[in-house]
Amino acid sequence: MKSKVYFTDLRTTPKENLLAKIEKLMSAAGIETAVEKKDLVAVKLHFGELGNTAFIRPVFIRKIVSEIKKKGGNPFLTDANTLYAGSRSDAPQHINTAIQNGFAYSVVEAPIIIADGARGKNATPVLIDQKNFKEAYIGAEIVDADSIVSVAHFKGHELSGFGGTIKNLGMGCASRKGKLAQHSTVSPKVTRKKCIGCGDCMKRCPGEAISLKEEKAVIDDEKCIGCGECIIICPNSAIQIRWNQTIPVFLESMVEYTMGVLKGKKDRSLFINFITDISPACDCMPNNDAPIVRDIGIVASKDPVAIDQASVDLVNNEHALPGSCLKENKGPGEDKFKGIYPYVDWPIQLDYAEKIGLGTRNYELVTVPSG
Numbered sequence: 001m002k003s004k005v006y007f008t009d010l011r012t013t014p015k016e017n018l019l020a021k022i023e024k025l026m027s028a029a030g031i032e033t034a035v036e037k038k039d040l041v042a043v044k045l046h047f048g049e050l051g052n053t054a055f056i057r058p059v060f061i062r063k064i065v066s067e068i069k070k071k072g073g074n075p076f077l078t079d080a081n082t083l084y085a086g087s088r089s090d091a092p093q094h095i096n097t098a099i100q101n102g103f104a105y106s107v108v109e110a111p112i113i114i115a116d117g118a119r120g121k122n123a124t125p126v127l128i129d130q131k132n133f134k135e136a137y138i139g140a141e142i143v144d145a146d147s148i149v150s151v152a153h154f155k156g157h158e159l160s161g162f163g164g165t166i167k168n169l170g171m172g173c174a175s176r177k178g179k180l181a182q183h184s185t186v187s188p189k190v191t192r193k194k195c196i197g198c199g200d201c202m203k204r205c206p207g208e209a210i211s212l213k214e215e216k217a218v219i220d221d222e223k224c225i226g227c228g229e230c231i232i233i234c235p236n237s238a239i240q241i242r243w244n245q246t247i248p249v250f251l252e253s254m255v256e257y258t259m260g261v262l263k264g265k266k267d268r269s270l271f272i273n274f275i276t277d278i279s280p281a282c283d284c285m286p287n288n289d290a291p292i293v294r295d296i297g298i299v300a301s302k303d304p305v306a307i308d309q310a311s312v313d314l315v316n317n318e319h320a321l322p323g324s325c326l327k328e329n330k331g332p333g334e335d336k337f338k339g340i341y342p343y344v345d346w347p348i349q350l351d352y353a354e355k356i357g358l359g360t361r362n363y364e365l366v367t368v369p370s371g
Helices: 018-029 058-070 091-100 140-144 165-170 176-183 200-204 229-233 243-262 304-316 336-340 347-355
Strands: 003-008 040-044 074-078 123-127 135-139 147-153 155-157 161-163 188-190 210-213 216-219 239-241 269-275 297-301 363-367
Touching: 003 018, 003 304, 018 058, 018 269, 018 297, 040 058, 040 140, 058 074, 058 147, 074 140, 123 140, 123 176, 135 140, 135 176, 135 243, 147 165, 155 336, 161 165, 161 304, 161 336, 165 243, 165 304, 165 347, 176 243, 188 216, 200 210, 200 229, 229 239, 243 347, 269 304, 297 304, 304 336, 304 347, 304 363
Parallel strands: 003 363, 040 074, 040 147, 147 269
Antiparallel strands: 003 297, 123 135, 155 161, 188 239, 210 216, 269 297
16 A cells, blocks of 8 residues: 655745645645644754754744644654764754754744753663664653654765655664664774874764774774764775675664654654755765755655655656766666765665565655645
8 A cells, every 4th residue: 555745846936935835735744643732742853963054944844833833732843962973962062053053942933852861861762672672762852752743854874875754763863872772883994095194083983992003093893882973074085884784784773763763653743854955965964065956845744664765766866966976876767875875775774664564665646736
């Protein structure tokens, strides 16, 4: 049976602006069944790292908040702290970053509550009994919420190939302990020929797992926490993931955590993907490269698997934009995410999510009529 994924493009008129189209999209996708009166509603989004500008515009989040309130819900904006050391690694910095990026209460009309507390330790274990994990450690405030509305910026991602609803929930809602568990197989390696011994990776490593020996970086696998920050920070791309060994398990782990987030909320959830400013890497980066394809639109669904599959297909059906980082797979129908990350077998996350019952890759794209 096909799941319905509702779509609206970005065309507007003086009589119907994009905010009005978002309202119609949420209604068509079933916001009235996801939110009940007096529900505490976790609006899960990514506030963007400082320096990144590809994240979803706060004015759109305000509209989503408004629609939740119309249904009698009591929404709060949320995300969990990061595993890597950045501008969102503890709650005070995280909230400050969110406000600097435009998500202040005066703009979005909802408070910010960091899901896993001041230092990422406020977690609730959720029984999932799956292949890789028996329990998932989810930010306590998300577990305590009655409903969840995932609002994801759809883009490329250096570990999962793309980041959409599943990434927003499975990785984004995990506490620091949960993030560490998912990344535990992500063990980087140093290409000595490329390493210049600058020490940047050593200074930024939260696990103190990197040292310099003979003016080259060396990673202690026993101390490595798998956060991947060294990969991002290295100016010469001298540190890389052991792709074939780690990515399949990482993707399965992320999907299992999504199951934990949605446990008890499967009928009390709504998923929205903004397929706009489609940057090649995650909003966790302190910058965003040029979009790989044009702005496409917004999709919403009650099925987290179907919405991500539809989003991938919509991106891959496009021509690549000139001047982007894409060097291959530029034509309609070619896999843009494999073009950026050829070693990431991104379909694993959707196949596995379908296998464990989170949804289906078989979908019907329903265009919400304008006017």
